[in-house]
Amino acid sequence: MNRHAIWAIYRVEMARTLRTLLQSVVSPVISTSLYFVVFGAAIGSRIDQIDGVSYGAFIVPGLIMLSLLTQSISNASFGIYFPKFVGTIYELLSAPVSYLEIVIAYVGAAATKSTAIGLIILATSSLFVPLHIEHPFWMLAFLILTAVTFSLFGFIIGIWAGTFEQLQLVPLLIVTPLTFLGGSFYSIDMLPGIWRTITLFNPVVYLVSGFRWAFFGKADVSLGLSLGMTLAFLFACVAVIAWIFRTGYRLRT
């Protein structure tokens, strides 16, 4: 194991976060606060409790997930796309590092960053609504698992993307709609029959549901199903990355 290499990449990636502190950390906190003002205070005051939880508290797990997904993807995709774009990728390709080490370093850094942002949003939320976390361990486990899974997904996008536009395409056109429609701001039980069934094809539902269970002990789908779907997506990403490195797809000509 080339641990010096893992540490070198990880440190550079984290340094980039600190260098762009405003964009990296402050902006998700501000946008989350805005969601709170709009959904929590303005709309939420007209919505009853859901499963015995006030609407303001109910949307906290969804809001955290929303940022966690977008941040994981953008951090990881940018981290590997940028060296490709400016050409410094030559050094990574010529270095004595294994694929596993490259993935650990880039995905680890992206997941660290998005997990930190998730926790910061959690802390921000507690300023708006009183929060009680039923299962802190599972809350953290879901947070980290989701961060890692979507950082892997972001890594794939970063390798696939040939332009900055493509880099934004998947998050913008697929991930954000799925997140908004994945029960971040409502319980899927509130949907009419057919839409409820369609929603079950949205993988984000399982993430939000499991994460919400960790907070309130109540979920749209069972905990096992949530965990299983998250892990399934994680392994799918790992499989794609393994294929990418084996074939040199978009990395080695």
Added chain:
Amino acid sequence: MHPAISISGVSKTYASGFSALKHIDLDIRHGEIFALLGPNGAGKTTLISIVCGIVNRSSGTVSVNGNDIDRDYRMARSLIGLVPQELTVESFETVRSALTFSRGLFGKPANPALIEKILKDLSLWDKRDAKIITLSGGMKRRVMIGKALAHEPEILFLDEPSAGVDVELRQDMWAMVRRLRESGVTIILTTHYIEEAEEMADRVGVINRGEIVLVENKEELMRKLGRKQLRLELRQPLDAVPQALAGYGLELSADGGLLTYTYDNQSERPGVASLLRDLATEGIAFRDLDTLNSSLEEIFVNLVRKAS
């Protein structure tokens, strides 16, 4: 002992069908400066990129100090430092952190004293905490050299090191290359400047259209470089060179109409005058004469032209 680099039967055909390298066989010896000479698009960078693991080859094997670049890629790659042709740098990093990163990436523990020494050798110490984006092009080139040296490689690749580099930096760079060679580092440089190969290299390889056309010691090439040829067009064809002229080492063309004398124009007595006198004595008359320089440039151009 294994060669520093052993390339055997390496070919590269790109997905577009373009054949960039055709069955390359080449050994690089330990501690030498090897110049890979060739026109643009000859395959120099592709060959280097294959050895360094950046480009996949279509066939053939490469080993670095006996380590196969696939099977023992960690060992093979950790021995190599690469300075690519393009100026590609992490614009927002500082000079020192860029070198520290490179060292770590190649699996070496941090060594601030060594990084300091490299930066001082490259006249970058004053700029150690400057962001790379603020540096001039020449300085960025130095940073790239520093990054390649940060993990103390045994083999250094310099791909077109003098492209876009001013005279001062070029001289600094050559001084550094010589110092590295003295410390036992093997150096492979690509160039399309013949003077550069002449000045620096122990051996020269000429590559054209994906094929190695020639590999020779520089002395050997220089010997040819220092030569001139006198060609005499005879009035009457000869069957053979007369015995009296045997000492000159003359070459007679197949039809007997052209006599070629190769001589060292640097010497005190090139022998041209005495040859002409002896020809007159033998009664061999010529219609015309001309002289040619056989420079490395000319050898190179001929090789490249012949191959195409």
